Amino acid sequence: MASMVNTLGSRFSQTQSTSISTQKQQQTRVCKVRFGVRAEAINPEIRKTEPKVVDSVVITELSKPLTAYCRCWRSGTFPLCDGSHVKHNKANGDNVGPLLLKK
Ligand code: FES
DSSP states (O other): OOEEEOTTSOEEEHHHHHHHHHHHHHHHHHHHHHHOOOOOOSOSSTTTTSSSOOOOOOGGGOSSSEEEEOSSSOOTTTTBOOSHHHHHHHHHTOOOOOEEEEO
16 A cells, blocks of 8 residues: 655555545546536646745735635636636626725
8 A cells, every 4th residue: 555645744544545536536427417517627727837826915905905815716817806707607607706905
């Protein structure tokens, strides 16, 4: 049985790892059946070479009194909202919108 170290530095066995993977697969199947949702990437093309897209904002340093940040992953000015969520919502029957930060 192989021993592995996860991102938190905890050791776990290969058997446990496989079990967790199997549980996630089962949960995904349940979600697909229950909600009719396809498992696919949320982010279609933004900064795909990065392992994780993370942005930080110091609210006191915002230049405008109100700044809209994208939550639909379709903005051409990501992480800022450019209104692309409107087109996405119309095309997909979705209801996503920006996060508004007020200074
Ligand atoms: S463009 Fe993504 S929330 Fe507005």
